[in-house]
Amino acid sequence: MSAKITLGPVLFNWPGEVWRDFYFRMADEAPIDTYYVGEIVCSKRAPFLAEHLPAVIERLSAAGREVVLASPTLVTTERERQSVRELAASEGLMLEANDMGCLGLLAGRPHAVGPMVNVYNEATLAWMAGRGAVRITLPGELNRQAIAALAKAAKEHGVELEIQVFGRLPLAISARCYHARAHGLHKDGCQFICGQDADGMRVDTLDGESFLAVNGTQTLSYTYNALIGELADLEGMGITRFRLSPHSFDMLAVARLYRDLADGRRSAAEVAPVLAAMVGDPGLSNGFYQGREGVASVPTL
Amino acid sequence: MELICPAGTLAALRAAVDAGADSVYVGFRDETNARNFPGLNFSRDELREGLAYAHAHGRNVFVAINTYARAGSPEAWHRAIDDAATLGADAVILADLGMLDYAARRHPDLRLHLSVQASASNPEAIALYKEAFGIRRVVLPRVLTIPDIARLNAEIDVETEVFVFGGMCPMAEGRCSLSSYATGHSPNGQGVCSPASHVRYEQRGDDLVSRLGEFTINVFEDGEPAGYPTLCKGRFVANDRASYLFEEPTSLNAISLLPELKAAGVHALKIEGRQRGRAYISAVVRACRQAVDAFEAGKPVPAAALSEITEGQRDTAGAYKKTWR
Amino acid sequence: MDDAERQGRIFETMFARLALTAARPLPPALLQPALDLIVATLRRNHPHAFARLEELDDAEVLIDPVDLPLAFRLRLGPAGVRLRLCRRDGEAAGAVIRGEFPVLLDLLEGRTDGDALFFSRDLVIEGDTAVVVALRNAVDGEDIDLAADLAAALGPFARLLAPARQAATRLHDDLAELHGLLLSPATRRLEGVERRLARLEKKSH
DSSP: OOOEEEEOOOOSOOOHHHHHHHHHHHHHHOOOSEEEESOOSOTTTHHHHHTTHHHHHHHHHHTTOEEEEEOOSOOOSHHHHHHHHHHHHOOSSEEEEOSHHHHHHTTTSOEEEOTTSOOOSHHHHHHHHHTTEEEEEOOTTOOHHHHHHHHHHHHHHTOEEEEEEEEEEEEEEBSSOHHHHHTTOOGGGOTTGGGGOTTOEEEEETTSOEEEEEETTEEEEEEEEEOSTTHHHHHHTTOOEEEEOOOSSOHHHHHHHHHHHHHTSSOHHHHHHHHHHHHOTTOEEOTTTTTSOTTOOOOOO | OEEEEEOSSHHHHHHHHHHTOSEEEEOBSSTTSTTOOTTOSBOHHHHHHHHHHHHHTTOEEEEEEOSOOOTTOOHHHHHHHHHHHHHTOSEEEEOOHHHHHHHHHHOTTSOEEEOGGGOOOSHHHHHHHHHHHOOOEEEOOTTOOHHHHHHHHHHOOSEEEEEEEEEOOSBOTTSOOHHHHHHSOOTTTTSOSSOGGGEEEEEETTEEEEEETTEEEEEEOTTSOOOOOOGGGSOEEETTEEEOSSOOSOEEEOGGGHHHHHHTTOOEEEEOOTTSOHHHHHHHHHHHHHHHHHHHTTOOOOOOOOGGGSGGGOEEOGGGSGGGO | OOHHHHHHHHHHHHHHHHHHHHHTTSOHHHHHHHHHHHHHHHHHHOHHHHHHHHHSOSEEEEEEETTSSOEEEEEESTTOOEEEEEOTTSSOOSEEEEEOHHHHHHHHTTSSOHHHHHHTTSSEEEEOHHHHHHHHHHHHTSOOOHHHHHHHHHGGGGGGHHHHHHHHHHHHHHHHHHBTTBOOHHHHHHHHHHHHHHHHHHHHO
């Protein structure tokens, strides 16, 4: 079976039209098999996307792509719960649960489990499969050994596994908005200040070393997680779904690079420097996969 | 309301019981619990002794097995659950779905509490754990306001336990990889956040610099109160400004909110700090005991003078108040 | 902390200072038997704590009481726990714990919270933090009372301790009166004890 390249939800607060046009362009040209769409970080931003969501779904579907609706990561308020209930009641498209509440509502029907849900071992995977999970995207901090063990279990239970292979890695979610806090604002009066940073706000140490990226209530790695030389290894385990996380630079080019890499048209040695040049200063990391600190960049070539 | 107190050692367990804990929670000395600190926690023999002491005083002991079992080698987690059940623990505190499933099947009579590390933050999530595994209690994540908790309690039929005092994660618990991004060790995997093995304190002139892995987490001037080099309590530069971006080095102190918590339907109050010394345990448990007793007797809740033992020597009501967000 | 404990702390600090001041010019080997006796006594009374310390990887911790003339090196690990006297500026250790002697003694006996001391900067940690945390956790898990442990080990000599404690407390009070009049090095060193006592008194009221 040939590998699938997938695109995770846009994590950042892009203007509605930019968000829509991004998908329109990708739909026509990108070698992407599955799109996960929806606002999963901050419920305050959701209305901006909701306006364009039907058109995006229609365009992607018309281009023959699979569309999966992704549920929010942190659900606490009445309004957030309502939106999850509505999502779970919708028909036609597959849903990806990013919180346990949504997972609970999807019992008994085929669904996907997102990387924000803690699937660390075979027992958890088996339990989810028994309740209707057909696809699981694993959390970013798992190492190769854990992924290999889970891949074996996934095969037994008929579950597809997916791994994020490119993009800043979400590391934490909070009820507090750090974007607002950094600008002396409160979450309730945030002025949507997170919209200033299309790929997250850089966070440096007091010694001037760049460390993290803040995206509203979410904290991500400053480095771009990139599994390149590892792709063949993953395919060897039977994992054939590779997820890219959208950023503001040329994602079409990124998608083509990964498609070529998966198809053997380009080698990891060719792809790595191109991606490194695209992300620039933050650099690439693969530490989690290699069983090290996530920030580490371990040569695999 | 039930008062749940931490213990990292037998001496601390005895101190907690003596100071008035209704229940004490402990962990085994390995990576099956979220306070896997060097030299801390209980052997099987120590748990047996601790259970005997607590039960002789009519108190409970809960065993926290609240990390996520490692793929390919879940044996340590299975053994922890089996041993806690065999030794007579009054409950186990779990987070991992696979381990909840294991415990519910193997030990149907064992009381299951859902750890804060499961971060079940809405009624739908809690209902799932209740229906699937029969959990009897949920420890609520520290992302909820008191009105959130009240609404939640109106919709669920399991007991809720909330933190009233101690260290505070500004992030949703059990969903944070900040520590492993910097050190390779995470609360979910190894049961440690910002582990001591990766911490270095350096004197730089008059300044004290705390480092975690390759990153500077904070710089304290001479005499300035210090904090743990926990990543989210560090000082960073964002938007051209150095600040405690995520959270100040501070401790949660919600003792004064007891009446509101009770009104919101909270069943149990939890003190954080299995890694703290028994002097801390004694002082905090005693203060909380007095507060709960006063409240339940209809008297005003005394303000607890605990600032000396709190991180950064200050405290906060945290997410319980919406202004925290 | 009650009066007897307060007297005990003053006594122990003064005793340690006198002993170490007297010991400074002596070759360390002469004092080793006394330190070995202390460690052997503690081991006998607190086998659990020692088992934890011997589970650790080999490590040396410099324990530096800033108000005493000499420091200690504590060896941990499978080869056994050993305490030696040393100069504070001697050979580097894997980890350093630095603070006033009464503070360190409180920490050993679990009377105070190490984290709190660190927050307030009364305790300074350098080097391998994991070893320091392990050491703290191992001793905190035991009900150590150094004076009682040693008194038991000293047998009949223990009876001498009570009057000596009282005498030391009287001496301390006399010195406290002189405080402010004389800024001698001796009184300066005592300030640490007093500050500590003031805080403890505040706490116990």
